[in-house]
Amino acid sequence: AQKVTQAxxxxxxxxxxxxxxxxxxxTRDTTYYLFWYKQxxxxxxxxLIRRNSFDEQNEISGRYSWNFQKSTSSFNFTITASQVVxxxxxxxxxxxARGDMRFGAGTRLTVKP
Amino acid sequence: xxxVMQNPRHLVRxxxxxxxxxxxxxxxxxxxxxYRQLPEEGLKFMVYLQKENIxxxxxxxxxxxxxxxxxEGPSILRIQQVVRGDSAAYFCASSHGDRGWPQxxxxxxxxxxx
Numbered sequence: 001a002q003k004v005t006q007a008x009x010x011x012x013x014x015x016x017x018x019x020x021x022x023x024x025x026x027t028r029d030t031t032y033y034l035f036w037y038k039q040x041x042x043x044x045x046x047x048l049i050r051r052n053s054f055d056e057q058n059e060i061s062g063r064y065s066w067n068f069q070k071s072t073s074s075f076n077f078t079i080t081a082s083q084v085v086x087x088x089x090x091x092x093x094x095x096x097a098r099g100d101m102r103f104g105a106g107t108r109l110t111v112k113p
Numbered sequence: 114x115x116x117v118m119q120n121p122r123h124l125v126r127x128x129x130x131x132x133x134x135x136x137x138x139x140x141x142x143x144x145x146x147x148y149r150q151l152p153e154e155g156l157k158f159m160v161y162l163q164k165e166n167i168x169x170x171x172x173x174x175x176x177x178x179x180x181x182x183x184x185e186g187p188s189i190l191r192i193q194q195v196v197r198g199d200s201a202a203y204f205c206a207s208s209h210g211d212r213g214w215p216q217x218x219x220x221x222x223x224x225x226x227x
Binding site for chain 2: 106
């Protein structure tokens, strides 16, 4: 069963536009963790954020913000005023009891100048 | 560089050969995870290890693949008798604890099978 769904395969925006990347997850655990990672064209994986299931506060870090809603099992990621350097594949991931992470298929974001 | 170190960065093997991928976790991390990323796909969990123990290998193919994390030295992912379908990027991640702790990734090993 698909644990993490990133329905948007590719998104293309023009610089300075805001963009939201969707993530929907599925779990029966009451305690779980959600993550976002960025994979730029160079290929490495960069950790962006971790959220535990008991903390539904939205988080903002510079131009990045995350909206966690347990009611809809979603953990969406918004980039405000996008820049060309934001171009990357973004992965949402879920960690349940076993510890390993289940990744979504990723969303490829292209920001055009 | 105190991050997760993977080597080699690129590895080319012919069909039937063995591939050995190495991963040194971040300092202080005792939990290691291996993931495989096929072209244009997300990461798929393979195996989770702690020192000298395999905790979860549910994502690893039953044949030809093995992993270890010895008391001393790096974690090793070994693929025996490689086939074309093994071509992928293999990422190692380490964390300070089990679930919930952020996993920090190495730069990956790109394995190409000729």
